[in-house]
Amino acid sequence: MQETRRRVLEALADGPVSGPELATELDVSRAAVWKHAEALREADFSIESCDDGYILTDVPEFGGAAVEFGLDAAFDIEYHDSIGSTNDRARELASEGAGDVAVLADEQTGARGRLDREWSSPSGGIWLSLVCRPDLPPAQAPIYTLAAAVATTEAVRDLGVDAAIKWPNDVLVGPEEKKLVGILTEMEGEADRVSWVVVGIGLNANIDAGEVPETATTLREEVGDIERAELTQAILERFDELRNDPEAVLPAWRELSSTLGRRVRVETPGGEVVGEAVDVEFPGRLVVETDAGEKRVSAGDCEHLRPV
Template structure:
């Protein structure tokens, strides 16, 4: 089931943003939004139906926010995204692609579980209830060559959110986030796009986070936030990811510096399976727009894409 409150999405966000700053009376909200007081009341009732507790004495004031969902994530969110929430979807990336092809921009598709999740190279991605499955639709003014920077930004944003949640996480090139303590995989990121040689039409960045999930329900080699540090407030976690990602994505130099700071691949001896063969050596650096620089026995090699294996423990 999809969460739809039955009111205009932009107006819903405007009401949420207004209430997030403190109490506001019906006339104040009506004037601010350019609608009637009756329309304000309708929107307040819609939010109550979505699980918000809103008191109306001396102005409307939010006293309780639902644990999860579209409006819950939008409330207090300091990033310009509309959220579309589903209890379950085959794939948030697939739904995001539909929205992208329909012309949407800055939409975050969120689901409690996925029934057909997938990762890089069309591999399956186990997505039980309790995880965070998030796909962001963007129409950035970039070239296809620059798109990998969005994957790096997504990894940085998620790693920062994990560290705030008490998990000692680090980034493994190109798109995985692991526990530094156990080496288990916490996050996978999948970026897809459509465009022409000189410009991108749209980009979808998908985040799969093993959040409040038991490790027994995950594939071998994976771990979860629950196992590493206890359950996380998923609403707050998603907000932090979206805010960090949005702040980073327009600053290529900041993305690279932050990625290097959080990386666990740099300095490691690695084996990278690429479309043209195997590269073995020491990972030296990451360069724009996401190339891994590997020092082999013969030379420095720059790897644009591939599966990376650390040849000694992380």
């Protein structure tokens, strides 16, 4: 959101405030104040005019302006009612030099998850891709996946959802371990430096259970419809904290993990690893105790197994 418009919105939220007062406070013309107020109305903010001036009476349920209003995180929001893939758009922005941008959509029509699997993304979800430019080597980029998982899991747990993280990138719910969130991280870089990282978060929010696979669930199914703008803000703010404090990621991830202490099977490029998941190491390696000793897995498809 443009900075002057943000300040107008903040002033109206504390209103009523007159046009001349706003113009003086922001050092702009009264005509500019009116134009900003009209632009905010077009973005579905309810702004009323009264004898004492303008006052904000309601905010939109979702959208870029709704998420940016009051957001305490260093991200600009690019919002789409519908888009093929937020990750595709985020990669475009990254290749153009953008950073600290969150691409947000109500619906995706061509989304894919890990291993190019189809990802159902109907209207009512939170489909979010973050463009980041971290100062770290490529080998450490997986910490961003863990940070996104922690941020998302904490946010939905605050809503009363029994959520936990399955290594490396899924948020599951309840004893049936139905999938609520998927995370897909992509990056580009050189041998010693990351150029950009895109962290895609797909969250089944205000969606009917019948619109997602049987192995998945939605927030509507678990706790009813939620305020998507507020939840998106919570995710962005916590992720922003964690990316600036990487040492805090692993302890939080361990606390929220449904994988540690479980018997697992991990399909890796080098073959199958079966045993008990005993730890996760920076920047996201899973430590598995097998019959042949400890194995460390950096990437793979993890399956939770029943105890022997």
